[in-house]
Amino acid sequence: MNVPDFFSEVALDLHEQPTAEKTVDRITEYAQFAAECDDAGIMLVHGRGRIETASKTSERVARSHDLQNELDEGPCLLALEQGGNYVSTDVEFDPRWPRWGAAAARLGIHSAMSVLLETRERRYGTLNLYADRPDAFDANDLATAMIFARHASIALANAHQEQGLLVAIDARKVIGQAQGILMERFDIDADRAFDVLRRYSQNHNQKLHAVATWLVENRQKPVSEFPGDVQATV
CATH class of the missing domain: 1.10.10.10 (Winged helix-like DNA-binding domain superfamily/Winged helix DNA-binding domain)
Structure with a gap:
């Protein structure tokens, strides 16, 4: 399937999901496929700034997210707090997040990419992609993830309007x-x-x-x- 066809299929499939939970899970599945990575997950911001894992492809994804909250550092938190998208080609030696990077490496994660999920009206959270090997993501991968995140953000906005996503x-x-x-x-x-x-x-x-x-x-x-x-x- 070529890239335009893939994104068209993603947009249609996400729109057809019957519930917000299914929408979030499908975003995670498609993201893992699109980025050709080992794991993916979504962190969402709830009321009063509470952040939690809404979907994951493995338990280590949830643990890597929890570690960011516990250690107060990591690409997902930085994206949420400061905006922008972040790539780490070797988390174990990334000076931006020394404690989280070392802990993530012990989970078998060596490359990470966090992309914002947001519309013009609202920031919903981050789409987070993980790979077992260093140097797994490059500029092209980030560009693809950002395009995918735009589609996913629209799907999240629709789910939120129709069903109340955070609830x-x-x-x-x-x-x-x-x-x-x-x-x-x-x-x-x-x-x-x-x-x-x-x-x-x-x-x-x-x-x-x-x-x-x-x-x-x-x-x-x-x-x-x-x-x-x-x-x-x-």
Whole structure:
């Protein structure tokens, strides 16, 4: 697939995602493919300046983000605080972030690139790309990531307007717990469990987070006690 076709496909696919959570996850997946990197993740800024990992391709991505918050240094934080986009070709020896770079190297990360996710109205967070080897990213990779980030930022803005992105990200934990309960109870996979929650939400005019919260809080109750016929949707 050539570059214009790829970005056209990305724009269409992100627009068609049913929820904010799915939108964020798809951005991360596409970013990893576009940058040909080993890992990718998204950090979002919540109310009162709280920053958290909204999506990741591995647990070390989340850990690298947590380290930036703990050590108060790193490319993601610098991008959020000062604007701009940052590339490190060898994090272990980058003088800008000596403590984070050394810690990231111990996770197996040696190249990093952080690109802002923002529109003219709002800064949402950063798209962060990681590679196992030094010198993995060059100027062309940064240019591609910046173009991709523009598409992703528009998708984030749309998701925020339609569903309330930051609320949805805060709700992912309880939704994930509800998925796990359904997966165990009905012996179904994660995508099927999510479809059950979404369909129940739509059919009974209840928010997805509210449905998931009820299920988590009433996990010992039989399905027949749901305020509706969930069993028929499984």
